[in-house]
Amino acid sequence: MRKIHVIGIGAGDPDQLTLQAVKALRSTDVFFILDKGEEKSDLVQLRRDILDAHIPDGAYRLVEARDPDRDRAAGGSAYSPAVGDWRSRRADIYEDLIARELGEEESGAFLVWGDPALYDSTLGILEEILERGAVTFTYDVVPGISSVSALAARHRTGLNRVARPVQITTGRRLAEGFPEGVDDVVVMLDAHQVFRQYADADDDMDVYWGAYIGTADEILISGPLAEAAPRITSARAEARARKGWIMDTYLLRRRLRDER
């Protein structure tokens, strides 16, 4: 039976692979890499660097495919159907790759950015393919260091405060309002710098922001939100213009009454 490893590869630093991930890489016959287009070709190269760093004799087979484009304009009630449609088109491509490129007794791997459990669709896609029933395989999941863990480590901070919760959410959700019942919120997938919405309204918030964490282009900014927000905005705009793409994550932390 075909076997698939879903391997979390960390958020950009090849040293952040776990030993379990390295073992899984070394037991893989075929790697599947999806290219999201020119802007993200750096990310494909980073995956290649990871393979070269950990499979020294270069004895691996790599199959690249083009990721389908997503309707990013779809908002409101059209958002979930647009994502669902994109996921099914991805499932078509993955299904085809597995059937065509993986022998019955071979093992393949999808290298997932950060950790496969966080804002990644690979596991859902593999389940969709198995449900369709046209190709069969078993799969396992190797956890990776998420960009959230990397962000906290680089800022030398925890994500939660003593006995308190932390919430991980998206820029899209944060735009609807600061989550209820939490004072520590990690925000991913924020193309619109929604933190600015809270910079004027609430002087009692700190931000810990990071872009390209773990790579040579890493940028870290932290401080009181009202003061740090303009610095983040200009650093982000400059980096995005220079590289053509950006990946950033941040922690918003509301000061507790006894910390004010």
Ligand SMILES: C[S@@+](CC[C@H](N)C(=O)[O-])C[C@H]1O[C@@H](n2cnc3c(N)ncnc32)[C@H](O)[C@@H]1O
């Ligand atoms: C599709 S999600 C994937 C998350 C990934 N599975 C993880 O565990 O980090 C992409 C988002 O992750 C965050 N991200 C991923 N890598 C990053 C990095 N090296 N530096 C900063 N943020 C990163 C950004 O918020 C980006 O919009």
